[in-house]
Amino acid sequence: MTVEPTDPTAPAPSDFIRDIVAQHVAEKRYPKIVTRFPPEPNGYLHIGHAKAICINFGIARENGGTCNLRMDDTNPAKEEIEYVDAIIDDVKWLISGWAEHQLGFKRKGATPAAQIVDGKPDYYLASVPADAGQTELEPFFASHYFDQLHDYAVELIRRGRAYVCDLSPKDTDDYRGAPDRPGKDSPFRQRSVAENLDLFARMRAGEFPDAARSLRARIDMASPNMWLRDPLLYRIRHTAHHQTGDKWCIYPLYDSAHCLSDYLEGVSHSLCSLEFTDHRPLYDWILEALGLPRPLPHQYEFSKLRPTYMIGSKRKLIGLVNSGVVTGWDDPRLPTIRALRRRGVPASAVRRFAIGAGVTKFISTTDIAVFEHAVREELNPIAQRRLAVLKPVKLVLTNIPAGEKLECAATNDPQSETPTTRTVHLTREVYIESDDFAEVPPPKYFRLKPGGEVRLKYACIITCDEVIKDATGAVVELRCTADLTTRAGGPNVDRKVKGTVHWVSATECIEAKVRLYDRLFTVPEPGLDDDFLKNVNPHSLEVVTARLEPALKGAAPAQYFQFERLGYFVLDARDATPAKPVFNRTLPLKDTWAKAPGGK
């Protein structure tokens, strides 16, 4: 797909959902296109969520609409406030520069307001742009609708569409039947409206212990769709909620809360992943049963984004963190948004990848190479070039006196239309990459070898005269001659040699810890195996002490660098200090040589 996700003027890529939205826009079915991104605050966002974010915000963006960020927090037992801030932060980062004007928040503390529409009572909570700024804003919370949700539940009872059921959880299961076997009616199904109203009020008042009773929709215990077999709407949970404290001891379930939350916010298109397909008839049933006055939202499902070599399952992610395989939720090897960000992946690259994967109902796995391509595609034009040597070997230019500094102009941004340069100093002693020298070179090796020539990038051509080894036979020093006539401005600057090699001055460089990350797993689909920990790549992290050119001393977090011929790097925002820089390798450069028979 040839989209430019970062270009705000780019035409929207078409897919089956966008086609539907376009049709609704054409027929003016809704006053405004409103989508939503509804994470449950019980974990961190990951690359899979990025797809949902891109679809929901993308469709809002393309239709002059809004996408509400809503915490789907109807289960106090599982959710924690700690995740809320992280989610907000991740979403804002991901849409920044692309769809931040679409982000819908609400005034702090706001709840849906009662209104009359077409003579009917109604509740509505409008969004305000998150970038409006004048007032204190917050995301939406399903828990902030508990009053209205409760009123809707009461209305369902009044309409004879819901009842209080005294069946235990175990009996409820038994009565439900199985996919190929109809369930049977609860003995409490025919209670009177008055009795149901009374019982539900007493549930709310806290008269019954957890799970003693529940509120159920009265639909059809013989439905082939399990979710229509009198699904639970409310359960009793004597648990405090991070938003509502101990105000409630009954909490709505996903199915009763989600559709109504969408409605309350004026959502037009509720876009979610495939596993909710079976819930859609229930989503529609609840909204229709209530006879609501405004246009109803509708749900459409798409398949998740599953890149190879990554895992999306919350449980497995927790397993990685708790087992100590990774250092935390933002460990750069993880597919969480925080981790990707720390690793040096720009938000635009996450978007490019997520959008490029397309929107379908086909359950697919996306080659991680597509992700890596998207990252390089975004980084190549913007990353500042620098020289760094990861695994140094000393090289002495015997014809340059100690103390002499030869100025060389190094290009910062070769992809720019107006490239700029900085100065690096060529000195008598430099470091080059140990990979760039071979005493017995493989075929087609055009780096440095005994008696061979190579260009020190931005400097000059050198010849290797002598190889010095230690007692164990390891190469400790290369003694070379520099041909200064091949420097920029020199008479032989245009002399060609096959190989060009990066280097840093041994006397001017700085030391830094550099983390070389590789994919976390050794198999493309680690999630397939329940014992996925055994597929962890033991070499997913290598830490080296590298030598960097002095310009890197002033590096700031979120500055993207390309260490020439090596890859893309960023300062580690968490562990680096001014005195002790730490860099993370985002990705290595593509390396055709490494794939060649002689290469590595």
Next chain:
RNA sequence: UGCCUGAUGGUGUAAUGGUAGCACAGGCGACUUUGACUCGCCUAGUCAUGGUUCGAAUCCAUGUCGGGCAGCCA
């Protein structure tokens, strides 16, 4: 042996009854003071079988294979 849902090169995706295209990956070559980038060329596909039609990836039927659903999780 229930309901829902899907199937296009190795991977992902487009073609909405009219030339099966794009991207990634892979291969070859050009360029190169990054074995990067860029550029050129190449490899490779409609799940199967019937049917409708002048014409089918697309519509119909049957089959095969994949995924989801039996939480008081979302």
